[in-house]
Amino acid sequence: MKVFLSDGRALRYWNGGTAGPVVLVFHGCPDTRRVAMTGAKAAYDVGVRLLAVNRPGYGSSTPFASTHTSVARDVAELMDLWGIGQVAAIGMSVGGSYAAGFAATHPDRITSLALVSAEANVVTDTGGTVDDAVERLRPEFLAWRAKVGPDDEDDSALAARFLAELPEPDAAVLREFDDEFIAYLAFEALVKPEGYLRDAALLHREWDFDVRAIRCPTTLWCGELDDQAMSGASWWAERVPHADLEVLPETSHLAALLSHWPTILRRLETATG
Numbered sequence: 001m002k003v004f005l006s007d008g009r010a011l012r013y014w015n016g017g018t019a020g021p022v023v024l025v026f027h028g029c030p031d032t033r034r035v036a037m038t039g040a041k042a043a044y045d046v047g048v049r050l051l052a053v054n055r056p057g058y059g060s061s062t063p064f065a066s067t068h069t070s071v072a073r074d075v076a077e078l079m080d081l082w083g084i085g086q087v088a089a090i091g092m093s094v095g096g097s098y099a100a101g102f103a104a105t106h107p108d109r110i111t112s113l114a115l116v117s118a119e120a121n122v123v124t125d126t127g128g129t130v131d132d133a134v135e136r137l138r139p140e141f142l143a144w145r146a147k148v149g150p151d152d153e154d155d156s157a158l159a160a161r162f163l164a165e166l167p168e169p170d171a172a173v174l175r176e177f178d179d180e181f182i183a184y185l186a187f188e189a190l191v192k193p194e195g196y197l198r199d200a201a202l203l204h205r206e207w208d209f210d211v212r213a214i215r216c217p218t219t220l221w222c223g224e225l226d227d228q229a230m231s232g233a234s235w236w237a238e239r240v241p242h243a244d245l246e247v248l249p250e251t252s253h254l255a256a257l258l259s260h261w262p263t264i265l266r267r268l269e270t271a272t273g
Helices: 040-046 068-082 095-105 130-148 155-164 168-174 179-190 194-203 227-239 261-272
Strands: 002-004 010-017 022-026 049-053 087-092 110-116 218-223 244-248
Touching (some): 010 040, 022 095, 040 049, 049 068, 068 095, 087 261, 095 110, 110 261, 218 227, 218 261
Parallel strands (some): 022 049, 022 087, 087 110, 218 244
Antiparallel strands (some): 002 010, 010 049
């Protein structure tokens, strides 16, 4: 489903669960709103409503020169359109910085925050503009995109190629879903280059918000087997001093969310209460 912003841009979204409190899900990269669909049963059981929006350039969301704060403004506008006052939020992987950006810049709109396998802001790209970074990344990304072949209408073949490009622990988690689900996730994530490239270009540059401004109850969720997230957790903990760290035993990057939806959603509800 699509919604249109005041400037005419379209954003593709998904919502499911119950009519209860809203939990906004910021997807990772390469990923889409479809990651929230994996939590539909847990949302129903816990009594919340999941809402996930494709960032600009993913799927049929209009490409845009987005930043973390522009995405936060888009989300706030959507909440106004739908009459939603406050949400809890989940940021998965690269989506963690976008969820944090929303929490930091719209503190009155968020009740609690879960940063799952979140990437730290390790600044390694200091040259040129974001657009320059996008263009530097484009050739390698397009070569990899061609290898995956997201336009293939053979769901099983596309799913197999996409899974082959993921770390095996993450691929194993996704194999619990059917080929059609995996293929459409790959299609939405990769059919346009703009979303992926924008995320990649922004990740290792100075973010345009201060994580120290986050005031809501925050939990850092890290899989024990996810070395990058575990090392990044200290970065977040130093800057969000009231954040709690939860290490999930024998858990990989993607499984930190997909295998722990009920626990994460219940913690968000407890923190909100």
